[in-house]
Each structure stands twice: as C-alpha cells, then as structure tokens.
Amino acid sequence: MSPPILRFVQRGQLQACAEVPPDRTLLELLREDLHCTAVKEGCASGDCGACTVTLAERDAHGRLRYQAINSCIRLAHSVDGMALWTAEDIGAADGALHPAQRAMLECHGSQCGFCTPGFVMSLFALHRQHRGDPVTRDEALHALSGNLCRCTGYRPILDAAQTMHHWPESTQDEAATRAQLEVLSHSDAAQAPDTDPAAAFYARPRTLAELLTWRAAHPQALLVAGTTDVGLWITKLQRRYAQIIDVTRVAELRRIERGDAVVTIGAAATLTEAFDALAEDRPQLMPFFERFAGRPVRNAGTLGGNVVNGSPIGDSMPLLIALGATLVLAGAQGERRLPIEDFYLAYRKTALAPDEVLRAIEVPRPQPGEYVQAWKISKRLEDDISAVCLALALQLDGDRVLSARVGAGGVAAVPARAVKTEAALLGQTLDAATLDAAAEVLRGEFTPISDMRASGDYRRQVLGNLLQRVLDELQRGAEPALAALQPELVR
Numbered sequence: 284m285s286p287p288i289l290r291f292v293q294r295g296q297l298q299a300c301a302e303v304p305p306d307r308t309l310l311e312l313l314r315e316d317l318h319c320t321a322v323k324e325g326c327a328s329g330d331c332g333a334c335t336v337t338l339a340e341r342d343a344h345g346r347l348r349y350q351a352i353n354s355c356i357r358l359a360h361s362v363d364g365m366a367l368w369t370a371e372d373i374g375a376a377d378g379a380l381h382p383a384q385r386a387m388l389e390c391h392g393s394q395c396g397f398c399t400p401g402f403v404m405s406l407f408a409l410h411r412q413h414r415g416d417p418v419t420r421d422e423a424l425h426a427l428s429g430n431l432c433r434c435t436g437y438r439p440i441l442d443a444a445q446t447m448h449h450w451p452e453s454t455q456d457e458a459a460t461r462a463q464l465e466v467l468s469h470s471d472a473a474q475a476p477d478t479d480p481a482a483a484f485y486a487r488p489r490t491l492a493e494l495l496t497w498r499a500a501h502p503q504a505l506l507v508a509g510t511t512d513v514g515l516w517i518t519k520l521q522r523r524y525a526q527i528i529d530v531t532r533v534a535e536l537r538r539i540e541r542g543d544a545v546v547t548i549g550a551a552a553t554l555t556e557a558f559d560a561l562a563e564d565r566p567q568l569m570p571f572f573e574r575f576a577g578r579p580v581r582n583a584g585t586l587g588g589n590v591v592n593g594s595p596i597g598d599s600m601p602l603l604i605a606l607g608a609t610l611v612l613a614g615a616q617g618e619r620r621l622p623i624e625d626f627y628l629a630y631r632k633t634a635l636a637p638d639e640v641l642r643a644i645e646v647p648r649p650q651p652g653e654y655v656q657a658w659k660i661s662k663r664l665e666d667d668i669s670a671v672c673l674a675l676a677l678q679l680d681g682d683r684v685l686s687a688r689v690g691a692g693g694v695a696a697v698p699a700r701a702v703k704t705e706a707a708l709l710g711q712t713l714d715a716a717t718l719d720a721a722a723e724v725l726r727g728e729f730t731p732i733s734d735m736r737a738s739g740d741y742r743r744q745v746l747g748n749l750l751q752r753v754l755d756e757l758q759r760g761a762e763p764a765l766a767a768l769q770p771e772l773v774r
C-alpha cells in the first residue's frame with residue numbers, strides 16, 4: 284500500500300501530492316518537491332525558526348485556528364486537510380505586501396534576510412490570531428520566541444510586530460479557505476491497516492478504536508504526535524521510518540475535559556493547549572510554561588509526546604509528578620491507570636506495552652490551601668534545555684504542611700519524585716528551619732551527572748536553593764512574586 288495522497292490548501296489552491304514518503308519532512312516537500320524556496324533551512328532542529336510556516340485548521344466551531352510551526356521537524360503528511368502559507372503566499376495578487384511584510388520593510392526589520400521569511404510567518408500567524416488588531420510588546424515577544432535573527436537585532440522586528448495593524452490587508456482569503464477545508468474534511472476517508480506487514484504507510488486514524496487497530500496490527504510502526512522529538516531523529520540522526528501512525532487526528536486524544544476532581548488532557552493536545560488548560564487552574568505556572576521551548580514548538584509538540592519520550596530533562600514531568608498526575612494507557616485489552624512516576628522504569632524505558640498508547644493525562648484540580656510552583660534553570664530563557672527543573676506541590680493548613688509532593692528533572696536517569704524531601708516537609712511547620720533542612724535532604728537525594736549544561740555539584744546546589752525560595756515567595760504574599768524576581772534567573 285502506498286502512503287495516502289497528501290492534500291492541503293496553499294495560496295488558495297488545493298495541493299495534492301502523491302507518493303510522498305511517510306518520513307518526508309514538510310520542509311523537504313515545500314522546498315524540494317514544490318519549489319517554495321522562500322522557506323529556509325537553518326538548523327533543521329526546531330531551534331532557529333528560518334523554516335517557519337503558518338498552518339490553519341478549523342476548530343470545533345468551524346473557525347480557522349492559525350499557528351506558526353517549524354516545517355523542518357514536521358512531517359509532510361501531518362498537514363493533510365489543513366491550509367498552509369509560506370512567505371510567498373501572503374502578498375496580494377497585484378503584488379501588494381501583507382501587513383506583516385510591509386511593517387518589516389518600513390521598520391527596517393531585515394538585513395541579510397535569511398531569517399526574515401520565518402519572522403514574517405510568525406508575524407502573519409499573530410496578525411491573523413489578532414484579526415488585524417494591535418498586539419502588545421509582550422505578545423510579540425512570545426510570538427517570536429522561536430525565531431532567531433543574527434544580524435538585524437530584535438528592536439526593529441518588535442516594532443514591526445507592533446505596527447503591522449497600521450497597514451491594510453488586501454488578501455481576505457478566510458471564507459474561501461474555510462470552505463476549501465470543509466470540502467477536504469468530507470473526503471477524508473478512514474484507512475484500514477494493510478495485511479502486508481512490510482508495506483510503507485502513514486496512518487492518520489481519527490478515533491481511538493481505529494488507532495488501537497493500527498497499533499495492534501503494526502506494533503513495530505513509529506507512533507508520532509507533533510514530531511518535535513521524532514523530527515530530530517530523522518533530520519539529525521538520519522533514521523528512516525517507512526511505517527508511521529500519527530495520533531494527532533484522534534478525537535479522544537485531542538480532547539481536554541474539566542471535571543470536578545481532575546482535568547483530563549488528551550495525550551495529543553498540543554503543549555500550548557495543555558499549558559493553557561493547566562494555567563486556568565494555576566495561573567502562577569504560566570511563566571514556567573513559557574520557558575518550554577519556543578511558541579512554534581509548543582504549537583506542534585504535545586503533552587503526551589513529552590511524557591512518553593521520557594527524557595530525564597523533560598520539563599512537564601516534574602510538574603506532573605508534583606501535581607499527582609495519573610496516566611491513562613489504552614491498549615487492545617482495555618485501559619489501565621498509572622501514577623506518572625511509576626511510568627518511568629529506566630533511562631528512556633517506560634511501562635508502555637507495545638500495543639498500548641497514552642490516551643490522556645489526568646491532573647487533580649487545586650484544593651484550598653494548595654501551594655504549587657515550578658522552576659526551570661537553563662542558560663537561555665527560551666528554546667533551551669533544563670539544567671535542572673524542580674516542581675513542588677504542598678497542601679497547607681496555616682503554616683503546617685499536610686502533604687508534600689516534589690518532582691525533579693535533570694537529576695537522575697528518569698524524571699524523579701523526591702520522596703525523602705517530601706518526608707522532610709511532611710507535618711512540619713513551613714518556616715526557614717524546615718526549608719533549610721529539606722533543601723539539604725534534596726541536595727543529597729540524587730546524584731546528578733556533570734555535562735555541558737551544568738556540573739553535578741551545581742545541580743545539587745541549585746535544587747536546594749530553589750526549595751529555599753518558597754518561603755521568600757510566600758512571604759511576598761503570593762506565587763506571582765515570581766515575576767518580581769530577576770527574570771533571567773527565575774523564569
């Protein structure tokens with residue numbers, strides 16, 4: 284069986300591409316097959332933003348949801364049924380520039396120009412998300428967090444972001460795009476697994492039942508979500524995959540449900556969606572979430588992908604451990620639930636069986652008297668990997684600690700729960716003496732390695748320091764005290 288025909292809308296036209304290999308990246312398809320050379324390749328690892336394109340999908344209400352993503356680590360087949368724009372596609376037919384392009388020109392936002400198509404596409408997504416209304420400096424900074432410029436400097440580019448609403452947008456393709464996507468969605472037929480175990484395929488199941496059928500038929504196939512980890516296995520490690528099952532169309536895995544006791548986050552909810560849902564209950568965590576990669580990676584990557592990838596320096600797991608999250612694993616035999624800390628067996632080895640998928644992550648809702656905070660220590664604010672990460676959830680009765688859960692990253696072969704530190708906090712009065720003692724326990728609880736990001740000694744020292752910060756924050760009156768501290772050290 285050949286991979287299915289890949290269909291998407293570009294420049295108002297339907298693109299239909301046959302015989303696209305399952306592991307071809309979107310950047311390869313655009314540049315090499317379709318000759319859209321405005322899209323640039325810089326790092327091929329999601330770090331620089333030169334390859335940024337904008338995608339749109341219809342949301343549950345039929346509206347278009349625009350997002351900037353990195354095409355270098357995105358698989359071509361994943362955009363089937365979507366609309367896509369590159370910097371060549373957004374000007375008007377008469378040659379008039381789009382407001383994002385015009386503002387970059389007027390503000391002198393480009394020198395060598397290599398990064399510019401990527402910046403323009405992040406700005407285009409921002410312009411569409413704001414429906415042409417003004418954006419704040421902060422919104423611009425976040426929207427451009429995945430784009431690097433090595434020569435212009437960011438001030439003119441941020442000026443462009445804040446002035447693009449001054450220019451009229453002459454291309455209004457929204458209604459036509461919505462109609463085209465609707466037509467595509469009607470012709471999206473279900474695929475059944477091939478009986479030939481060696482056949483190449485890119486499967487896009489739409490229900491959990493279809494996904495489990497594919498998984499059972501092809502346990503050796505690569506399961507993918509946003510491919511912000513997997514994409515690098517292809518571009519950097521040069522691995523090839525002929526059989527791919529994409530979980531991002533599965534309705535049950537995309538859903539986020541808010542119950543009385545837990546928020547259930549579908550494993551294929553993007554990091555942007557998942558973090559928004561978690562921050563609705565615990566807004567003090569937003570600065571921590573904004574430290575995760577940059578906006579395009581959070582728009583594509585999923586919470587389930589982060590959890591299953593199981594990197595010891597992954598950032599969501601320490602927090603999910605502290606919050607007492609439960610993983611819902613689905614397989615041919617039904618579902619089972621596992622506390623997240625029991626999922627990690629050894630370095631990059633998890634309890635997921637070959638026929639199973641992660642369906643959802645259940646996160647308990649806040650209780651009165653709760654204190655929750657998480658910190659990431661890295662050398663750069665955005666798009667950087669943690670040297671260490673610490674997350675803490677306390678249940679307090681006045682100043683007495685009724686329960687404590689502590690998650691840590693960058694300290695062991697797996698994301699870890701600091702049970703000795705929890706014991707040092709439990710039942711104690713939350714004061715300087717308790718935190719000093721608990722910090723000493725935490726510094727001794729793990730034996731982190733030394734590597735290019737930090738020495739083991741530094742990691743141990745910083746872990747304890749983070750715990751000691753709790754009192755400082757509580758004394759300042761609230762968790763948002765975080766924002767008042769040195770952002771480059773804290774956020």
Ligand SMILES: Cc1cc2nc3c(=O)[nH]c(=O)nc-3n(C[C@H](O)[C@H](O)[C@H](O)COP(=O)(O)OP(=O)(O)OC[C@H]3O[C@@H](n4cnc5c(N)ncnc54)[C@H](O)[C@@H]3O)c2cc1C
Binds near residue numbers: 507514
């Ligand atoms: C530039 C850049 C910056 C990054 N920064 C950070 C960072 O700051 N912090 C951090 O923690 N990570 C970071 N990452 C890593 C990555 O973005 C995250 O791990 C992300 O959450 C992975 O999700 P994904 O959907 O892209 O997973 P994919 O790459 O699609 O898959 C990852 C793994 O999960 C498996 N998988 C995915 N979904 C399921 C499922 N439902 N059931 C079973 N298995 C599944 C896949 O088979 C694969 O083994 C960064 C990556 C890049 C490229």
Ligand code: FES
Binds near residue numbers: 331
């Ligand atoms: S080429 Fe650098 S992010 Fe894609």
Ligand code: FES
Binds near residue numbers: 394434
């Ligand atoms: S203009 Fe040269 S890298 Fe940005």
